[in-house]
Amino acid sequence: MILHLTIILLFQLAGEVTARALALPVPGPVIGLAALVLAFLASPRLARAVQPTANGLLAHLSLLFVPAGVGVVGHLGLLGAQGGQLLLTLIGSTVLAIAAGALVFVWVLRLTGDSE
Amino acid sequence: MTEFAEIWSYLSETPLLWLAATLGAYVIGDGLSRASGRKPFVNPVLIAVAILAAVLWASDTPYATYFEGAQFVHFMLGPATVALAAPLYANLSHVRRAALPLIAALLAGSVTAILSALGIAWALGVRGETLLSLAPKSATAPVALGISEQIGGSPTLTAVLVILTGIIGAIVVTPLLNLLRVRDWRARGFAVGVAAHGIGTARAFQVNETAGAFAGIGMGLNAILTAILAPLIVGWLL
Numbered sequence: 001m002i003l004h005l006t007i008i009l010l011f012q013l014a015g016e017v018t019a020r021a022l023a024l025p026v027p028g029p030v031i032g033l034a035a036l037v038l039a040f041l042a043s044p045r046l047a048r049a050v051q052p053t054a055n056g057l058l059a060h061l062s063l064l065f066v067p068a069g070v071g072v073v074g075h076l077g078l079l080g081a082q083g084g085q086l087l088l089t090l091i092g093s094t095v096l097a098i099a100a101g102a103l104v105f106v107w108v109l110r111l112t113g114d115s116e
Numbered sequence: 117m118t119e120f121a122e123i124w125s126y127l128s129e130t131p132l133l134w135l136a137a138t139l140g141a142y143v144i145g146d147g148l149s150r151a152s153g154r155k156p157f158v159n160p161v162l163i164a165v166a167i168l169a170a171v172l173w174a175s176d177t178p179y180a181t182y183f184e185g186a187q188f189v190h191f192m193l194g195p196a197t198v199a200l201a202a203p204l205y206a207n208l209s210h211v212r213r214a215a216l217p218l219i220a221a222l223l224a225g226s227v228t229a230i231l232s233a234l235g236i237a238w239a240l241g242v243r244g245e246t247l248l249s250l251a252p253k254s255a256t257a258p259v260a261l262g263i264s265e266q267i268g269g270s271p272t273l274t275a276v277l278v279i280l281t282g283i284i285g286a287i288v289v290t291p292l293l294n295l296l297r298v299r300d301w302r303a304r305g306f307a308v309g310v311a312a313h314g315i316g317t318a319r320a321f322q323v324n325e326t327a328g329a330f331a332g333i334g335m336g337l338n339a340i341l342t343a344i345l346a347p348l349i350v351g352w353l354l
């Protein structure tokens with residue numbers, strides 16, 4: 001498990017180094033993600049080994065957002081003054097984005113003739 | 117016996133207290149969520165944040181002090197992003213077969229998320245740094261913070277907006293897509309991953325494994341696309 005966590009960290013490290021060295025707009029962990037998928041494709045044995053640890057990390061994904069969320073304490077004044085507008089914006093924009101993504105997905109599926 | 121004030125001054129200088137508090141608050145939030153039968157509006161992140169914010173306020177603790185302890189949890193966002201490779205790889209055959217719908221839905225969801233956030237907020241009179249902080253709100257937290265800084269927003273405000281977006285997405289996705297009669301788990305998961313990142317993805321995994329995998333893919337791809345689109349769109353519009 002430690003070995004597999006190390007592999008995940010090394011891919012993140014490689015991603016961060018690549019992003020910085022090439023001044024890419026894409027965040028390092030996202031490059032690490034892509035590189036790890038390619039590594040899994042090259043070696044299904046690696047995929048079988050790392051998958052349980054990776055899925056274990058993802059099982060508690062929500063927890064990882066808590067520290068950033070507590071940052072709300074620094075913005076209570078702003079949220080008091082403009083909280084209504086911001087909440088309306090977030091609800092409106094999130095509803096529109098989910099609807100647009102799902103409807104376009106289904107629509108293009110139908111166009112390409114795949115209806116699983 | 118040691119005075120409480122002395123114990124407190126020891127605890128407030130080590131990461132232990134706030135690390136334990138973060139996990140403890142999440143355990144409470146997760147327990148309440150489970151007790152409710154995973155009702156989406158009983159969100160463990162929202163409950164944990166509310167508990168911790170109240171504790172910080174009551175103990176007069178600055179966020180920076182709290183974050184010294186909580187940063188160990190926050191740090192794991194990076195490895196967790198890399199770990200999304202596992203569900204992506206496991207579902208690669210689905211991804212290959214649905215490549216066109218994926219690309220089209222990604223573009224539609226990502227552009228809609230950025231443009232509608234800026235448009236609605238502008239119409240409601242939000243301006244300046246606060247408006248800019250909204251642009252990357254659908255991208256996953258570590259990515260959104262970097263984008264916000266780059267385009268002149270406030271990273272900590274963006275963090276809060278990102279979390280709220282995730283919670284809203286997790287709450288509305290099931291009723292919204294039932295209303296729109298979208299039954300395909302790939303479409304449902306992918307859309308919520310694009311619009312509501314990791315919290316939406318966590319919700320999708322609770323509902324259906326295929327939906328969760330596609331949500332993870334949507335979140336990963338939208339992190340890349342938002343990093344490219346948000347600076348461009350903000351540059352054109354503002």
